[in-house]
Amino acid sequence: MKILAIEASGLVASVAVTEDDVLKAEFTVNNKLTHSQTLLPMLKKMMDILGETVRDMDAVAVSAGPGSFTGLRIGAATAKGLALAADLPVIKVSSLEALMHQVSADRDDVICPIMDARRGQVYCGAWKDGKKLMEEKAEAVEYLLEELDKLGESFIFSGDGVPVYKEIIKERLKSKNKSVYFADSCNNRQRAASVGAVGIKKYRAWLEKNKLTPEAVKSEGTAAHKNFDDDVMSSDDFVPEYLRKPQAEREKDAGLLEDAGKKSLRKIANGNRS
């Protein structure tokens, strides 16, 4: 079983092919070029080197978020286009869960991937021994640290939120006699290999639940399947997991839009008609 994995939720653009339990290829770039200039050229080169085509894959796994809105959409549109063309299912993988998977930890360590979400917040989650300890969310780092205090004694942080909040994390948790570690450069940023690793687990679970084989899904086509769920779906239905509403929508929900609207709209009596 071969899974094509795509990761574009942050500054990293990364693509990988995972075959069963082995990583066959990964191409990762973390620089200033936009994902739109890196993702597909990397994918094409990787596939050429592997001698594979998209049609040789069984499914496309994609980092669904949270993360940079535009990055998520470039990853999503790429995954949706590939899966639509080759008629493959899309596997939705949390960018935080994939980041968590990169860190090898002892059973008692709490792994906390944090991504800089701007506006004083991080996108964050916490796992221990593979078990999710809190819902993924956008949170101020101070509140996150208070919550983590109750979840364990030893913590490993990774993600691009670390350079922004490293000092406050150390200070707050060490003052409570907790152990704090930070993942190093080979596993502290997003990588498609981990999206593939999480993706293949999810796909296997889905196949098992529905008593299907990857071959059957491919030969029947995605349109034949009514049993897609939140993890494995038709490329039509995949959307990123932003964890945040657009700013304009937040303002509308807060009643700010109405005021702004009232201000800009001039009340004009309409001459002849009511």
Added chain:
Amino acid sequence: MPTNRKDDMKDIYILGIESSCDETAAAVVKNGREVLSNVISSQIDIHTIYGGVVPEIASRLHIENINGVIRLALKEAGKTFEDIDAIAVTYGPGLVGALLVGVSEAKALAYALDKPLIGVHHIEGHVAANFIAHPDLEPPFICLIVSGGHTHLVVVKDYGSFEIIGKTGDDAAGEAYDKVARAVGLGYPGGPKVDREARSGNPHAIEFPRGEVKNAPYDFTFSGLKSAVLNYINHAEMTGTKINRADLCASFQNAVVESLVERTVACAKEYKYDTVAMAGGVSANSALRAAMEKACEEEGMRCCYPDIILCTDNAAMIASAAYYEFLRGNRADEYLNAVPNLKLGER
């Protein structure tokens, strides 16, 4: 440029994708002129709540709808991906986040299907809408391009080849409509709402200025007109005078239409072209269409404009423009990026 198709030429089917603003669209067009499907998922009802297009919301809706729209375009055309000769996509100008959805999707499709990819300039697409509406229309001709973001007077010298004769120095015509519509409480989108309101008004009720640009007879300016309308409203408010909204809309529209039509016809005369075309969202305006037809008739010129559905953003026009790029052998590759400020004539 060979435009007359020979009988033994294979038919070319192009799948067009457009997501530059607030419409998610896909279409299949045969040989650049025959629309087999033209699917548009409009987001306008949602953006109306906010009084204008919200880029982040537009981008989110594009990613939600794009695969369904493409699938429907193929289905309505009775085609599969195997029948498609090339994938075409708008890569600029437009909202960058919105463009990136279509560009990323199209690149992925073209790569996975091993089909040629063609990047299309959105405004060239609008011009190409005329090729769909008028199967016998061929360059050269004069084209007035008027939309929410553009006001250009160009000579279409050949397919994909333009000479810009005039452009706006400030607001685009459609932008002026949106601003005036907001000021008189008509809301978004301004063009069709002002047009409708103006139908019951007197276009000569209020004398608004027609802006002129010094030493550039074919350039446009709408900021003076816009200010005059806003001053008129402010003055009326201060003196407690009632405003006849229909008259105001009709008078504003008359000033815009006169500026557009006069320059277009004068340009056609000076450059000696006997065909005038219009393109872009504002070319759906009923007063502009009527005035341009009348002026062209008086000068013995042919007047072309697309059906309303092809004036607004759509993917059929993108596929049509791409056809002529396809014939020239122009291809984009996997490095194609969105260019939000792409200028007309730039590649």
